[in-house]
Amino acid sequence: MNxxxxxxxxxxxxxxxxxxxxxVTFYSCGPTVYDFFHIGNARPFxxxxxxxxxxxxxxxxxxxxxxxxxxDDKMIGRANAEGITVAELAERFIAEYRKDxxxxxxxxxxxAPRATDNMIxxxxxxxxxxxxxxxxxxxxxxxxxxxxxxxxxxxxYGKLAKQSLEELESGARVDVGEIKRDPLDFALWKxxxxxxxxxxxxxxxxxxxxxxECSAMSSKYLGETIDIHSGGVDLxxxxxxxxxxxxxxxxxxxxxxxxxxxxxxxxDKEKMSKSLGNFMTARAALEKYPPLAIRLxxxxxxxxxPINFAPDGLEQSVGGVKRLRNCWGDLQNxxxxxxxRQNQKTATDKDASExxxxxxxxxxxxxxxxxxxxxxxxxxxxxxxxxKLINIQIRQSCLPSAFFDEAEAALRKFDAILGVIGIxxxxxxxxxxxxxDEESEIxxxxxxxxxxxxxxxxxxxxxxxASLLSLGIVLEDTPQGTKWKREL
Ligand SMILES: [Zn+2]
Ligand SMILES: [Zn+2]
Numbered sequence: 001m002n003x004x005x006x007x008x009x010x011x012x013x014x015x016x017x018x019x020x021x022x023x024v025t026f027y028s029c030g031p032t033v034y035d036f037f038h039i040g041n042a043r044p045f046x047x048x049x050x051x052x053x054x055x056x057x058x059x060x061x062x063x064x065x066x067x068x069x070x071x072d073d074k075m076i077g078r079a080n081a082e083g084i085t086v087a088e089l090a091e092r093f094i095a096e097y098r099k100d101x102x103x104x105x106x107x108x109x110x111x112a113p114r115a116t117d118n119m120i121x122x123x124x125x126x127x128x129x130x131x132x133x134x135x136x137x138x139x140x141x142x143x144x145x146x147x148x149x150x151x152x153x154x155x156x157y158g159k160l161a162k163q164s165l166e167e168l169e170s171g172a173r174v175d176v177g178e179i180k181r182d183p184l185d186f187a188l189w190k191x192x193x194x195x196x197x198x199x200x201x202x203x204x205x206x207x208x209x210x211x212x213e214c215s216a217m218s219s220k221y222l223g224e225t226i227d228i229h230s231g232g233v234d235l236x237x238x239x240x241x242x243x244x245x246x247x248x249x250x251x252x253x254x255x256x257x258x259x260x261x262x263x264x265x266x267x268d269k270e271k272m273s274k275s276l277g278n279f280m281t282a283r284a285a286l287e288k289y290p291p292l293a294i295r296l297x298x299x300x301x302x303x304x305x306p307i308n309f310a311p312d313g314l315e316q317s318v319g320g321v322k323r324l325r326n327c328w329g330d331l332q333n334x335x336x337x338x339x340x341r342q343n344q345k346t347a348t349d350k351d352a353s354e355x356x357x358x359x360x361x362x363x364x365x366x367x368x369x370x371x372x373x374x375x376x377x378x379x380x381x382x383x384x385x386x387x388k389l390i391n392i393q394i395r396q397s398c399l400p401s402a403f404f405d406e407a408e409a410a411l412r413k414f415d416a417i418l419g420v421i422g423i424x425x426x427x428x429x430x431x432x433x434x435x436x437d438e439e440s441e442i443x444x445x446x447x448x449x450x451x452x453x454x455x456x457x458x459x460x461x462x463x464x465x466a467s468l469l470s471l472g473i474v475l476e477d478t479p480q481g482t483k484w485k486r487e488l
Pocket of ligand 1: 028029214229230231235240
């Protein structure tokens with residue numbers, strides 16, 4: 001099995017050879033848990049879930065780490081706005097992340113560490129970088145200080161982004177309150193500010209910068225040099241460039257052997273942004289489309305290409321999932337009918353030999369595509385050819401058991417890797433149970449509110465509207481009745 005992956009560090013396709021035979025260490029940057037994750041972030045979660053499943057399928061023991069960023073500017077801003085602690089905010093959105101990830105069929109990582117649980121390792125990593133002379137402290141007030149990475153002391157800075165220091169410098173910005181020597185320097189540690197959570201450190205009270213957590217947790221859970229690190233293409237600079245500089249400065253060893261980045265997800269051909277009003281959470285997408293269709297859609301393009309999240313593409317995936325599931329269902333029915341007719345003429349396994357030969361050729365195409373930089377689009381093409389082949393055979397009245405065994409094993413295998421057929425999950429093609437439960441509760445409250453309004457109990461009706469609003473549900477009274485939508 002020759003798995004070839006495109007490495008963003010070398011900008012070439014390379015034969016994948018793990019550091020330790022048979023084992024893969026894999027780190028993927030996880031969500032900042034200040035809100036529901038958006039559909040653009042669902043893309044790396046889904047595609048790298050499938051890559052991990054595939055590597056397990058071909059025999060690797062994969063340790064897959066995906067972190068939760070539970071302390072940063074966005075966390076603090078949102079927690080203060082809602083009048084809750086950063087820890088409470090994190091707890092809430094880690095739970096919401098898990099709901100959506102589970103609905104999308106994303107397997108749990110081997111480890112899902114949180115930044116705030118790894119403060120000792122984070123502080124330790126910063127200490128090492130200072131000792132090696134690649135970071136410096138600047139006192140901000142009293143005992144507390146910021147620590148910055150000294151980019152000019154690190155000659156290979158820019159090796160992932162493939163840009164020189166001069167090019168990078170022209171785009172660098174200095175945030176208010178930063179007191180660094182060079183615009184390219186970035187914060188490893190930020191001194192405490194009023195209203196922010198803080199931890200004790202050799203530089204006084206403060207909190208880590210964003211990038212350092214991934215360096216610290218990657219080496220804690222996977223080792224100083226790891227096989228694969230993945231994330232969205234927007235993380236190449238500065239996040240991943242900074243991770244490399246920090247880790248390699250701290251350990252003196254190469255940080256990551258293969259860097260993988262997925263392309264952008266566009267919404268109606270535009271980059272998603274709150275200001276364009278085309279921002280969509282995964283939760284909202286799950287209300288519109290079944291999870292299997294969302295998965296099939298995400299896997300229908302090469303992970304490095306941009307993908308356009310638009311209704312016609314999604315509808316096509318809905319149809320595709322239906323075809324896959326019908327094929328599986330028809331296969332089960334045909335097998336039952338066959339055994340009911342047992343006493344009639346039975347086919348011999350020899351009659352299946354042509355089918356099996358064609359099936360194996362398509363199976364080889366599936367592996368060839370997956371091994372070629374994880375070309376899920378090509379692999380899914382082969383899966384649909386298999387479906388076509390099965391559908392032709394199934395029309396015959398007399399089928400040998402070898403046909404059923406081979407056809408079922410093939411579909412089961414594709415489903416275990418891609419997770420787009422939902423064979424062992426009756427409700428996989430529907431909305432998740434949590435979403436359905438929540439929706440019926442919303443409908444119930446809307447009915448109760450309508451009754452309250454009818455009996456002029458406006459106090460109760462306002463109360464219901466307010467309590468739904470606190471959950472992010474907005475009611476709209478129309479001539480056709482009350483409609484609801486989720487605040488995005
Ligand atoms: Zn990363
Ligand atoms: Zn990261």
